[in-house]
Amino acid sequence: MIILGSLLVVIIVGSINRRIGGVLGVIFTLGLTYWGLNVMKSGGELYLLNFHLKKEVFLILMALFFIYNLTIAIVGVKKQGD
Numbered sequence: 001m002i003i004l005g006s007l008l009v010v011i012i013v014g015s016i017n018r019r020i021g022g023v024l025g026v027i028f029t030l031g032l033t034y035w036g037l038n039v040m041k042s043g044g045e046l047y048l049l050n051f052h053l054k055k056e057v058f059l060i061l062m063a064l065f066f067i068y069n070l071t072i073a074i075v076g077v078k079k080q081g082d
Contacts, residue, residue, distance in 0.1 A: 003032065014072075022073030029069055033062040 010028050014021020036046055036058055046053040053061075 003035075006031070018072055019076035022069050022071070022076070025069030026066060026073055029062060029065045033059075033066075036062070 006028050010021060010024045013024055037055075039046060040055055040058070046058055048061075
């Protein structure tokens with residue numbers, strides 16, 4: 001529930017202010033990466049839409065999300081019409 005709530009906050013803030021949404025997205029991604037690695041370290045497994053995620057695939061996905069959010073935080077892309 002915490003993950004879904006955090007994601008909802010990032011989406012809402014990102015729709016209002018892209019730059020702040022990007023910063024929150026970076027923080028969210030780092031937290032999610034930390035959590036996922038701890039789950040795997042303790043012997044648990046991660047699934048995304050019923051597909052088992054290997055550690056390497058999980059790290060690649062998190063890196064892509066991190067780069068995307070970092071880019072938005074730095075560039076602060078404006079919505080069309082602003």
